[in-house]
Amino acid sequence: MASRLLLLPFLLLLLSSIAAASSPHKGKLKEKLSHLHFFFHDVVSGSNATAMRVIQPAGALARSFFGIVTIMDDPLTEGPDPNSKPVGRAQGMYAATAQDELGFLMAMNLAFTAGKYNGSVLTVLGRNQPLHPVREMPVVGGSGLFRFARGYALARTHWLNLTSGDAIVEYNVHVMHY
Template sequence: MPGAAIFAVFIFSLLAAGQSQEYFSRSLTQKKLGLKKEKLSHLHFYFHDIVSGRTPTAVRVAEAAVTNSSPTGFGAVVMMDDPLTVKPQLSSKQVGRAQGIYASAAMEELGFLMVLNFAFTEGKYNGSNLSVLGRNTVFSAVREMPVVGGSGVFRFARGYAEARTHWLNFTSGDAVVEYNVYVFHY
């Protein structure tokens, strides 16, 4: 009889596990979430990374013991809240902010790990975000970083962002970077 009881407990636990699996996850249709046809959008804007002056938009928040002796600043971590504008001039119309961090992650070249959200504040994208996570080799003519997600209009987003340095002040470290972002979304 004890064998039958053990078998019954085993069968009951399998059934209970199956029920909790179904409760934990389920398949949905796009229609159920209100998703319509997927589209491809191209966004173009300028990113203003200001590290100098009285009101910087990017500040170093951490560094390693070797950072200041490294030719690439290896180990530096910078927090940013950079304006995004329609033209390269900071005085042009602002369409959002680039908020996140970049860290010097390469010892042999100037290469940043970028973890940021493009938080849009204008037009049909107002209140929506695109999330970027990737490698930015600053002195390459064109850098490509993946768009890994988004929110609002950009829910379920995927794509890539191309960055090109428009202007760089080697003395201050301030830069203006042109972005072309290609993103699939619903």
């Protein structure tokens, strides 16, 4: 009986060693830091809108932004000009979740369609206060070349039309991935 109890830890150690040695990624994956820079074009007005309000608050809340939910499929470009080279799409939603200031919950996939990261996606989930000069949001995951991604996105408003709500936002994204 005592010899069986001594054998159990030895077998567990042996099995874990075999599992670690047979891992298909052992020694192949190296973590790296990537910096991405692009511009996000949020067009909420006109016939070519890329973002659409899907929930509008009723009653007294209609005078504030609180409760508004917007779905987006916004172009990402190399430069601030909407006609500059496209690099991807920001697809997701933002919801006005702050009652005392303009503040959004952002949930978006940055789907890259050009260059080195074509076909790869980064997922951003966090708080965005668009009237602040710089906003930081966490990168919570990714796919393709961004598997196991984590990092942060810094957003700076490049241009904002207060009447229409259209905006161009500069993004600097720093991400660790394999």
